[in-house]
Amino acid sequence: xxxxxxxxxxxxxxxxxxxxxxxxxxxxxxxxxxxxxxxxxxxxxxxxxxxxxxxxxxxxxxxxxxxxxxxxxxxxxxxxxxxxxxxxxxxxxxxxxxxxxxxxxxxxxxxxxxxxxxxxxxxxxxxxxxxxxxxxxxxxxxxxxxxxxxxxxxxxxxxxxxxxxxxxxxxxxxxxxxxxxxxxxxxxxxxxxxxxxxxxxxxxxxxxxxxxxxxxxxxxxxxxxxxxxxxxxxxxxxxxxxxxxxxxxxxxxxxxxxxxxxxxxxxxxxxxxxxxxxxxxxxxxxxxxxxxxxxxxxxxxxxxxxxxxxxxxxx
Amino acid sequence: xxxxxxxxxxxxxxxxxxxxxxxxxxxxxxxxxxxxxxxxxxxxxxxxxxxxxxxxxxxxxxxxxxxxxxxxxxxxxxxxxxxxxxxxxxxxxxxxxxxxxxxxxxxxxxxxxxxxxxxxxxxxxxxxxxxxxxxxxxxxxxxxxxxxxxxxxxxxxxxxxxxxxxxxxxxxxxxxxxxxxxxx
Numbered sequence: 001x002x003x004x005x006x007x008x009x010x011x012x013x014x015x016x017x018x019x020x021x022x023x024x025x026x027x028x029x030x031x032x033x034x035x036x037x038x039x040x041x042x043x044x045x046x047x048x049x050x051x052x053x054x055x056x057x058x059x060x061x062x063x064x065x066x067x068x069x070x071x072x073x074x075x076x077x078x079x080x081x082x083x084x085x086x087x088x089x090x091x092x093x094x095x096x097x098x099x100x101x102x103x104x105x106x107x108x109x110x111x112x113x114x115x116x117x118x119x120x121x122x123x124x125x126x127x128x129x130x131x132x133x134x135x136x137x138x139x140x141x142x143x144x145x146x147x148x149x150x151x152x153x154x155x156x157x158x159x160x161x162x163x164x165x166x167x168x169x170x171x172x173x174x175x176x177x178x179x180x181x182x183x184x185x186x187x188x189x190x191x192x193x194x195x196x197x198x199x200x201x202x203x204x205x206x207x208x209x210x211x212x213x214x215x216x217x218x219x220x221x222x223x224x225x226x227x228x229x230x231x232x233x234x235x236x237x238x239x240x241x242x243x244x245x246x247x248x249x250x251x252x253x254x255x256x257x258x259x260x261x262x263x264x265x266x267x268x269x270x271x272x273x274x275x276x277x278x279x280x281x282x283x284x285x286x287x288x289x290x291x292x293x294x295x296x297x298x299x300x301x302x303x304x305x306x307x308x309x310x311x312x313x314x315x
Numbered sequence: 316x317x318x319x320x321x322x323x324x325x326x327x328x329x330x331x332x333x334x335x336x337x338x339x340x341x342x343x344x345x346x347x348x349x350x351x352x353x354x355x356x357x358x359x360x361x362x363x364x365x366x367x368x369x370x371x372x373x374x375x376x377x378x379x380x381x382x383x384x385x386x387x388x389x390x391x392x393x394x395x396x397x398x399x400x401x402x403x404x405x406x407x408x409x410x411x412x413x414x415x416x417x418x419x420x421x422x423x424x425x426x427x428x429x430x431x432x433x434x435x436x437x438x439x440x441x442x443x444x445x446x447x448x449x450x451x452x453x454x455x456x457x458x459x460x461x462x463x464x465x466x467x468x469x470x471x472x473x474x475x476x477x478x479x480x481x482x483x484x485x486x487x488x489x490x491x492x493x494x495x496x497x498x499x
Contacts (some may be wrong), residue, residue, distance in 0.1 A: 003435065004493035011439045012458045014419040020350040020367075021360060025342050028368045032338060032375060 342371055345388065348461060349395040355455040356399040358440070359411040366402060370395045386469075392462065393470045412440045442492045450485035453478050 176184070196202055346367050353363035373394055374381065384390045416436035420429045443451065449471070456467045468478045 004439070004490070004497050007435045007439045008489065008493060010419055011436055011443070014415070015355045015358075015455070015458050016351065016460055018351050018354040018360075018363075020347060020364060024350065024364055024367065025346050027364075028346060028371055029339055029342050031368055032342070032371050035372060036375060 338371070338374065341374065341387075341391075345391050346371075348388075348459075349391060351459055351461075352392055352395045352456075353399040355458060356396070356403055356408070357406070357411070358408045358415045359406075362402060362406065362411075363399070366395055366398045369398050373398075386466075389462075389466050389469050392466070396456075396470050409441075409444065412437050416440065438496060439493060442489055442496065445492070446485055446489060449473070450481050450488065453481040454485040454489070457482050 197206065349367045349370055350363050353366035354360065357363055357366070370391060374391075381387075413433075416433045417429075419436055420432045422429075424432060443454070446454065452471050453467060456462055456470060462470070464475045464478050468475045471478065473481070
């Protein structure tokens with residue numbers, strides 16, 4: 001008990017007799033003087049010392065504070081007004097970018113406007129185009145993404161519904177391939193002339209012309225080759241053979257093979273000569289019937305000069 | 316007595332000059348008292364000195380309204396007390412107890428006895444901290460032996476009778492606890 005009393009008295013005496021360090025007053029005064037000098041340089045005290053000097057001037061703070069508050073409120077109001085506009089602009093930019101995006105890209109950025117612009121082109125043919133389909137598809141996706149563009153979504157939905165309820169039409173005919181175009185060009189070459197040749201009168205007239213030409217040619221050649229006996233010996237049986245063939249006009253195969261280059265003269269059937277024109281003659285056709293052509297060997301020999309004659313005429 | 320005379324002189328000089336304050340006289344007169352007030356709360360010399368400086372900074376800030384202060388001494392003690400309490404919330408006085416207790420131990424004592432004495436003083440300070448806040452405040456202000464009951468009541472914001480009762484209870488409680496601790 002005595003110890004505790006002593007200890008308590010000792011502690012209280014220590015608290016009572018605590019003395020400041022030597023020179024505390026001087027330090028405090030120096031600090032205060034420095035603070036006063038700084039205060040003279042900058043008016044105001046406390047938090048005001050950190051304010052600009054034009055805000056601390058007596059009488060002004062209330063007006064300045066009201067001005068600052070007003071400016072802050074005006075700024076907030078302006079920002080609140082600007083936010084929807086900025087959002088709208090940003091949405092428009094995004095839509096414009098999507099409409100510019102190429103068709104093949106994964107973004108599929110065609111917007112409702114692109115779908116509408118593509119619609120008249122497709123309505124002419126009656127078949128919805130790819131751009132229209134993609135436009136409709138992306139319009140739905142866009143509507144899911146942006147709540148604010150409900151108008152655009154409704155428009156694209158309407159376009160999609162119209163397309164869905166439209167009457168179905170057959171697909172347009174496929175374009176011809178290059179081979180088909182070539183075949184058509186070959187088949188329809190000089191078609192009216194060939195059809196006319198199917199008539200017996202025109203055909204007989206043509207035969208007569210051919211004969212006259214033949215005679216004319218071989219007549220001249222016989223005169224020129226008169227000294228040469230061998231040529232004349234060959235030329236007489238040729239002429240007789242030709243004369244034997246021509247009146248009957250039954251041996252069409254021999255005439256066809258003898259004069260293959262004349263498209264107008266040969267025409268017993270309508271399709272075979274045309275195909276012969278389209279496809280060049282195969283040299284293997286002649287030896288296919290050797291026993292038939294064996295007696296007409298002279299005719300084939302006569303046919304060769306005829307080609308030279310035509311070339312000579314063309315020259 | 317000399318301190319009281321110094322205070323009255325300072326107050327007289329302030330009233331004579333009007334709004335002008337003799338700051339040097341104020342510091343010379345009141346800084347030891349303010350230091351003890353702050354030190355009783357914080358138990359650290361450096362912290363107490365900072366509190367005294369802050370008190371006079373407040374004086375500078377309120378120098379235009381100081382003429383309305385009725386009792387400059389009590390006003391300064393109250394400012395120092397409040398500033399010390401604010402600082403006490405940021406620092407823990409217990410961390411300074413060891414140094415303060417060692418400074419109270421007589422240097423003539425042997426080391427082992429000095430150690431025991433320091434431990435006993437630390438336990439007293441610990442029990443002092445465990446007191447209710449109002450009792451502790453009144454006890455610490457009364458320890459200074461420079462403030463009357465009315466002045467203490469003005470500083471802590473209570474009536475004089477309440478201050479007396481608090482002071483009585485604080486001393487009794489502290490003594491009992493110390494005896495209990497010694498019995499264990």
